Amino acid sequence: MLKMVDVFSDSPRSYATLSYTDITMVKATQGTWYVNPKCDVDYQAAKKAKKQRGIYHYCEGGNPESEAQYFYQNVKGYIGEAVPAVDWEAGSNRSWGNTTWVKRFVTEFHRLSGVWCLIYVQASAISQVANCAKDCGLWVASYPSMDWKSWKLPNMKVNTSPWPTYTVWQFTGDNMDRNIVNTTVEGWKKLAKGSGKSVTVKPKKKSEWKKKNGVFVLGQSLKLHKTPHIDSPAIAELPKGSAIKYDATLQGPKRLWLRQPRSGGKYGYIVGRDKYNKALGKFE
Template sequence: MVDVYSGSPRSYATLSGVDVIMVKATQGTNYINPFCDQDYQAAKKAGKLLGVYHYIGGGNPEKEAQYFYKNIKGYLGEAVPAVDWESYQNSSWGDSNYVRKFVDAFYKLSGVWPLIYVQASSLNQVANCSKDCGLWIASYPSMNWKSWSIPNMKLNTSPWSTYTIWQFTGDNMDRNVANTTKEGWKKLAKGSNKKPVAKSKNKAAWKKKQGTFILGQALKLHESPHIDSPAIAKLPKGSIIQYDATLQGPLRLWLRQPRSNGKYGYIVAKDKYGKLLGKLK
């Protein structure tokens, strides 16, 4: 596994021989990695297993958890979330209750316990999370270890029985080994005891509204209003869709196109980030 951030070469996201890519998503409550989705999508296209992480800034732990969730909720179920607890740029370093508050808040929102990244010498600061969260431990034989050969060294993970991820280099590249299978990683992404995510009291419903949508990019026309549903066609940029109803789902704005025999086609007008993908008239 390699973890990548804005300062990493973009090629790290598709590195040959690496099975897992962990992408930095957010930090504190006011930073989003501008290359997060670019690296994430490149890694996904390359067939990598996926993860996203938040770097603690040390502000209010509940607000940081909310900020992380808000910006990565579209990846949940596919990517393993993680929280990065380090001393650099962290005003709450040394607070042994901070990460506990963060992971509790994140779990309430997502139903998934995040992994916890921490240096081996500071395990005591996150020990109260060991029963719920997997461990991503950083421990190097030396800062000159620049090899994928796993070092032969004693690794203390207590109170965890073992690690989920071990980062064993941190100089020219953050090299890691994951202590799980492909199936195990996917299980971590989905959560083993998932709670329902809080939903709006107002259930999403179709609203009758006629209009025209001009595609600003190539988009798929789907058989049903689900992003993974089969495509009827892939429409090129500039195509014009006449729609008769709209649906604002939890992530995307859908338009309904009447077709022959009383059937419909469905297209995304706004993506999960709220970006309009064309012109509505």
Template sequence: MAMYTVDVYSGSSDSIIRDPHADGVIVKATQGTGYVNPRCNHQWDLAGSLGKKRGLYHYAGGGNPVAEAQFFISNIKNYVGKGILILDWESYENSAWGNTNWARQFVDEVHRLTGVWPLIYVQESALWQVANCANSCGAWVAKYASMTWGSWTLPGMNVSSGAFKFLTGWQFTGGDMDRSIFYLDAASWDKLANPEGTKTPDLPAAKPNPAPTPIKPAPSATNWVDSLGDRWVEEHGTFTTNQRINLRWGARVSSSLIGTLPAGAVVKYDAYSRHGDYVWLRQPRSNGQFGYLVCRNAYTDEPYGSFK
């Protein structure tokens, strides 16, 4: 027996949830300790109204894993026991990527709070990073035949489960929508969501950590548009990173890398720009050159450090 699912986030169309091929819907709930999906309740309720099995996932930000687990559970505690819980372990915006102990600490805290072992979503090539969770958690592995595989037909390919005894789920597309197959029937899904010993977490409702006031231009600030069409605002200050951040020769994630700054690095900057997914800082360097780094998420304003 198998079930097909979709997973959604704040930018997903309701039509993905309504897709008749999907037996289940997995909803992004939180990220880090500063973001809550504003459409989580709506997406959860819509899936339930359509009779679909449900799940909730937390996207790892790479901060304190215990704090992230508490933030996740605090925000979805009324749904514990009603849907499967999942840790989304990816490299993007995850400062702990490569840390083989982070996921273990996260899932242990979720289990302590709820009695539920979450599944772990991870790309096949990174299964080694979460191998020490294999004795407790199931694996939901991402591996695509291509990014244009817009079909519910499974591609003919092998997928490793790494240290896990078997695959619980396989995400086989990531283009027009994320399609997955879970090797579960409805009763098995419910058992993962609500195993014996599940408990209601005794945690206060959480709110995103307050962020420093977003950088905004002063009325008299000098500003300009660069050759890429991005507007910059002159502002002189100091930024201290709270995680690893790439320093680049341009204000694009595709720009050449100068190096990777560790947590605690201090950067003097002279301008900022909000474009794409981030707020960028410009670092003056020798010989009239500049380095560029991200300082916060442009959508949630979650900072990646502190400002002076």
């Protein structure tokens, strides 16, 4: 097993290069507003001292995708050589108790980086992040007491379920955050590299009008709109049985729109099929 210390801006700078540790985990960001001003100082010192490295984000519980993107934008220069982690705690976290937040965060970070984050959480709150067990390693916090100021590993049982075991166990959190890492140096490097492939999300194709002439007989009273949007102003409300001629169709994300030519080169727009793909009249 390896010894790891995690550090933040108020930690003594010497913690990043302790002679008896193997890994330095550095706080990088918080929410979507804070970057640790000592992050790169500690990171580069640890790298020069030939430590393995990690970087972590402290969750504030805002939009998880936005926080993941903020974390990625500020640590992308470390991706591939440092293991990323997400710190899920109750303090300053307005989404504490939400069981989908971390899953969304790690999924977005993986999409951007090709790397899955470790998940830091106290043992009693593992259920909040249990849906990440298939993809992410567990960094669990469980202390024998707040007076354990030693690197001697306490003899105690640590809850990790549904993970079969922990990747990292933080067993002190008073004068220093001491951690034991359940892997080798090569194993840590493998966690840092991940797949090495980000996932490109293809943009959705823009909906386009298709030229098509026809007649639509209304099966119910419907509004004729000024634009192809359900909330746009109505030109008129047409009664059931009205027949309109259309010259083009537009399949939007929810509705099929029909375009009616009007005088002066203008158009009216009416819904032909609703969001359930149900025809609201008869096409002739």
